Amino acid sequence: MIQIIDKSQCCGCTACASVCEIGAITMQADVMGFLYPVVDTNKCVDCGLCEKVCAFNDNYDTSLNLPEPYVYGARHKDMAEVETSRSGAAFIAISDYVLEHGGVVYGAGYADHFRVVHKRATTKDERDEFKGSKYVQSDIRGIFRQVKKDLKDGLTVLFSGTPCQTAGLNSYIGKKLREHLVLVDIVCHGVPGPNLWRDYIDYLEKKHGNRICWVNFRDKQKYGWTAHHETFKFEGGE
Ligand SMILES: Cc1cc2nc3c(=O)[nH]c(=O)nc-3n(C[C@H](O)[C@H](O)[C@H](O)COP(=O)(O)OP(=O)(O)OC[C@H]3O[C@@H](n4cnc5c(N)ncnc54)[C@H](O)[C@@H]3O)c2cc1C
Ligand code: SF4
Ligand code: SF4
Known part of the structure; x- marks a missing residue:
């Protein structure tokens, strides 16, 4: 065990x-x-x-890996998508394709007052919640089994997450069902702890005496590509 x-x-x-x-x-x-x-x-x-x-296991199956990686650089044609994504909005372009062909998309969104969790989307509106980096470990409990069920039901599935999450899912799904699973893993240096994020939200709400109603971990529209400022909106309008 x-x-x-x-x-x-x-x-x-x-x-x-x-x-x-x-x-x-x-x-x-x-x-x-x-x-x-x-x-x-x-x-x-x-x-x-x-x-x-477990993908940390020495026997982790790499037989489906390409002998050499193919590398492409891409940026979405629609600048509104680029401005509201963390980088070049490749995720939006790839997930649009999957949704337009009847597939489903999994990615990191929010639940219970900005707790970061993985969710399932079947429409572009639902998928848009996954846009942008959330610099916290997402809670992914129950998601792998849902992905497997979708694949068994004949759906194409796009799963987007950190490289370690996609490695774990790849191993769990196995070769038989792998053909209709599209894995999008982000460039990632690691995830901060969820409790740090929860405590920071509590701290800000106490400091401002108001409840947070909107969060952006890196607001490109307001601060550009290079800045790393979190932006929060409070219910009072601040
Ligand atoms: C924890 C973390 C660490 C990162 N570290 C680096 C780094 O070291 N160097 C670098 O250049 N870029 C880093 N990034 C940025 C990331 O690589 C880019 O945001 C991504 O490539 C943007 O692609 P995009 O514009 O197509 O999509 P976006 O729309 O910005 O986001 C694409 C996907 O990211 C996924 N995602 C967001 N937050 C999480 C999360 N917490 N857990 C799992 N999946 C998530 C969503 O599912 C979404 O589908 C990091 C991002 C995160 C979330
Ligand atoms: S998969 Fe479950 S039953 Fe099997 S070794 Fe692990 S914990 Fe035990
Ligand atoms: S949670 Fe994932 S990485 Fe951790 S022991 Fe289980 S399979 Fe391995």
């Missing part, structure tokens, strides 16, 4: 919890809010699937 001895060897992707059919694994938050798998040893039957699926 999976055991997290060194936290640097786990990104909280949930592949192990998703693969455990008997529900012996739950993802539990540490003091920073990062999710790690915890095994209920009374339920575990020692099948080893959770260890096998």
Whole structure:
């Protein structure tokens, strides 16, 4: 069974919890809010699937990788899309294609007052919530199983997330269902902890005596490409 001895060897992707059919694994938050798998040893039957699926495992399957990467640079033709995306809006162009062909899109959005979570979208309006970087680990619990169900139902699925999340999903889905799964992983240096983000929102709301109603981790329209300012709007209009 999976055991997290060194936290640097786990990104909280949930592949192990998703693969455990008997529900012996739950993802539990540490003091920073990062999710790690915890095994209920009374339920575990020692099948080893959770260890096998983990992308940090030496046996991680790379057989579908290209022998050499192809590299293209791209920017969306519509500048309104570029201005409201973190970079060149390639995600919007690729996900537009998938949605226009009847597929579904998964990406990082918000729930419960700006908690960052992965969600499923079937329309462009729903998908637009995923635009832009959220510099926090997204809660992805339950999503891998939903993706597998969509693929089994014959849908094309685009999943967008950090490279470690996409690596975990790739391993969990396996070769048989992989053909109709489009993985979009972002360039990423790592994710800050969700509790830091929650505490920062609490701090700002106390300081301004008002509730936050809009968040942008990096507002290109107001501050341009290079600045790294978070922008918040409060219910009072400030
Ligand atoms: C945690 C994090 C670290 C980053 N580190 C770097 C870096 O080191 N160097 C660099 O050049 N760029 C970095 N970026 C920026 C990122 O690579 C660009 O935002 C992305 O390439 C933008 O592409 P876009 O304009 O097509 O899409 P955008 O519309 O800006 O965003 C595309 C996708 O990002 C996904 N996403 C956003 N937040 C998260 C999240 N918390 N977890 C998982 N997926 C998320 C969404 O699902 C969305 O579909 C980072 C972004 C994040 C979220
Ligand atoms: S499968 Fe994902 S969540 Fe499970 S131990 Fe490996 S990295 Fe962590
Ligand atoms: S070894 Fe098998 S039963 Fe035990 S936690 Fe891992 S997947 Fe579940």
